[in-house]
Each structure stands twice: as structure tokens, then as C-alpha cells.
Amino acid sequence: xxxxxxxxxxxxxxxxxxxxxxxxxxxxxxxxxxxxxxxxxxxxxxxxxxxxxxxxxxxxxxxxxxxxxxxxxxxxxxxxxxxxxxxxxxxxxxxxxxxxxxxxxxxxxxxxxxxxxxxxxxxxxxxxxxxxxxxxxxxxxxxxxxxxxxxxxxxxxxxxxxxxxxxxxxxxxxxxxxxxxxxxxxxxxxxxxxxxxxxxxxxxxxxxx
Numbered sequence: 574x575x576x577x578x579x580x581x582x583x584x585x586x587x588x589x590x591x592x593x594x595x596x597x598x599x600x601x602x603x604x605x606x607x608x609x610x611x612x613x614x615x616x617x618x619x620x621x622x623x624x625x626x627x628x629x630x631x632x633x634x635x636x637x638x639x640x641x642x643x644x645x646x647x648x649x650x651x652x653x654x655x656x657x658x659x660x661x662x663x664x665x666x667x668x669x670x671x672x673x674x675x676x677x678x679x680x681x682x683x684x685x686x687x688x689x690x691x692x693x694x695x696x697x698x699x700x701x702x703x704x705x706x707x708x709x710x711x712x713x714x715x716x717x718x719x720x721x722x723x724x725x726x727x728x729x730x731x732x733x734x735x736x737x738x739x740x741x742x743x744x745x746x747x748x749x750x751x752x753x754x755x756x757x758x759x760x761x762x763x764x765x766x767x768x769x770x771x772x773x774x775x776x777x778x779x780x781x782x
Contacts, residue, residue, distance in 0.1 A: 574597045574598075574599065574634075574635060574638055574640045574642070574643055574644075575593060575596050575597065575598045575599070575643075575644045575645075575646070576598075576599055576601060576631045576634075576635075576643070576644070576645045576646070577589065577590070577593075577598060577599070577600045577601065577646055577647070577648050578600075578601050578603075578624075578627055578631075578645070578646070578647050578648065578703065579600055579601070579602050579603070579605065579647070579648035580602065580603035580604070580605055580618070580648075581605045581606065582605075582648045582649055583605070583607045585648050585649050585651070586600065586648040588651065589646075589648055589650060589651065589653070590612070592651075592652070592653055592655075593653070593655065596655070597640075598612055599612060599613075599614065599631075599634065600612055600613040600614070600648070601613075601614050601616065601627040601630060601631060602614065602615045602616065603616055603618050603619070603620070603623075603624070603627065604616060604617055604618025604619075605618075614630065616630075621727060621731075621733070621734070621735040621736075622722070622724055622726075622727050622735075624722075624735035624736075624737055625719055625720075625721060625722045625735065625736065625737050625740065628719045628737055628741075629718070629719055631645065632712060632717045632718060632719060633717060635709075635712055635717060636712070636717035640709070641666060641708050641709045642659065642662050642666075642706065642708065643706060643707055643708070643709075643712065644658065644674075644705075644706040645703065645704065645705055645706070646674060646703075646704045646760070647703060647704060649762065650674065650675070650704060650760040650761070650762055651760065651761045651762070652760055652761040653674070653759065653760040654759045654760065657759055658672075658674070658706055658759055661695075661706075661759075662706060662708065665708070665753075666708045668710070668751070669707075669708065669710035669711045669713075669714050669748075669750045669751070670707060670708060670710075670711055670750065670751055670752075670753065671701050671705050671706075671707045671711050671745055671750055671751070671752045671753070672695075672705060672706050672707065672752075672753045672754070672755075673698070673701055673702065673704065673705045673752070673753065673754040673755070674704040674705055674706065674755075674758065674759050674760045675704055675755075675758040675759065675760055675761075675762050676754050676755055676756065676757065676758050677758075677762070679700075680698075681698075681699060681700060682700040682702075682738070682739075682742070683700050683738075683739045683742050683743065684699040684700055684742065684743075684746060686699040688754065691753060693756075694755060694756055694757070695753050695754070695755060695756065696753065696754050696756060697751060697752070697753055697754075698752050698753065698754045699742070699746065699752060700738070700742045700752065701738060701741055701742050701745065701752050702738035703735075703737055703738055703741075704760070704762075705752075707750075711745065711750045714745070714748035714749075714750050715741075715744040715745065715748055715750070719737065719740055719741060719744065720740045720743075720744065722735065722736040722737070722740065723736075
């Protein structure tokens with residue numbers, strides 16, 4: 574199952590869903606202005622401070638399925654190499670695992686441990702963000718839940734990131750779920766403006782390698 578998180582990116586969302594045609598896709602929308610479609614669940618707009626709630630819904634939905642493959646991506650990903658992603662999943666599905674979709678050049682984030690070579694195409698890393706795929710065992714390890722993000726996080730720095738990636742990283746790390754990253758990204762993410770946290774992304778761009 575594929576979960577797409579979106580807010581006010583109508584054309585990018587159309588392009589991405591066209592790429593994913595024929596897949597089981599659920600779009601989690603944060604109160605965008607354009608009309609709701611059958612494959613969309615719309616939430617009241619809460620911005621960064623409420624983003625974790627969309628993840629809570631996604632994980633609860635994943636738990637209710639019989640699927641063993643889950644892909645979580647934002648709507649501004651393009652050229653998603655879904656066939657290669659599924660091939661990687663087939664190789665790794667026997668263990669609990671999390672595999673980041675893009676490599677944006679960061680070597681560590683939240684946990685100060687540097688990448689370790691895994692194979693010629695993959696590194697073992699110690700963080701994940703909001704674009705990854707995994708199997709059911711990984712989500713079972715965190716009980717299909719994400720911790721609540723403390724609203725105090727945004728009082729001093731309203732443009733800080735949502736806290737979702739940090740929460741997920743800490744939960745997977747605590748549960749001893751290994752996290753991987755491709756040496757070459759499995760989707761494209763450019764330096765376009767972030768709608769959710771523009772100032773933070775100017776300082777910390779997520780540009781796929």
C-alpha cells in the first residue's frame with residue numbers, strides 16, 4: 574500500500590498519482606483548496622504541528638490491511654522507481670527494515686552515527702525522514718504508532734520541521750529496526766519551495782542525489 578502526504582501541490586499530486594496508476598494509493602491531504610477525490614482523505618489544515626496526526630492515521634490504516642509492503646512519500650516526489658523499490662523489498666522483506674527513498678546527501682540526522690556500507694547500492698544509516706518504504710515487521714516493531722509531537726516544538730521556531738522524521742527515527746532505533754539508504758535516489762526531489770516549512774527547507778534542502 575502507498576501513502577501520499579499532500580498539501581497544496583495539485584499538479585505535482587496529479588503527476589505522481591499518474592505514475593502510481595494501478596497501485597493501491599491513499600492520499601492524506603492537509604486541507605488543500607482543490608476538490609477532494611475518491612482516493613483522498615482530507616484533514617483540517619493544521620500545518621507542521623498536526624502532521625503527525627496524518628501519520629497516526631496512515632499507520633492505523635496500514636495495521637488494518639494484510640499488506641507486507643508500505644511506501645510513504647510526499648506528493649512532491651517525482652520519477653518514483655517503483656519497480657526497483659519492489660525488487661529491493663523482495664530482497665529485504667524477511668527482516669524488519671526501513672529503506673529511505675531518496676539520498677539527499679545527509680550523512681546523519683538526530684542520531685550522530687555515520688553511514689556504513691551495506692552493499693554496492695545501499696548504505697546502512699541511522700535516520701529516516703518522511704519518504705521511505707518498509708515491511709510489516711518494521712511497523713509491528715513500533716506497534717503501528719508514532720509518538721505525539723509536542724506543540725511546544727513550534728513556539729520558538731515556527732518554521733522548524735514537523736518532528737515526524739525525528740520521532741520515527743527514534744522509534745525505529747529503539748526497536749532495533751535497521752534503516753537503509755540508496756547510494757543513488759529512487760525518486761527525484763528538487764529544490765522547489767516547501768509549502769509546509771519554507772524557511773527550514775531553504776537552510777536544509779532535500780535535493781535527491
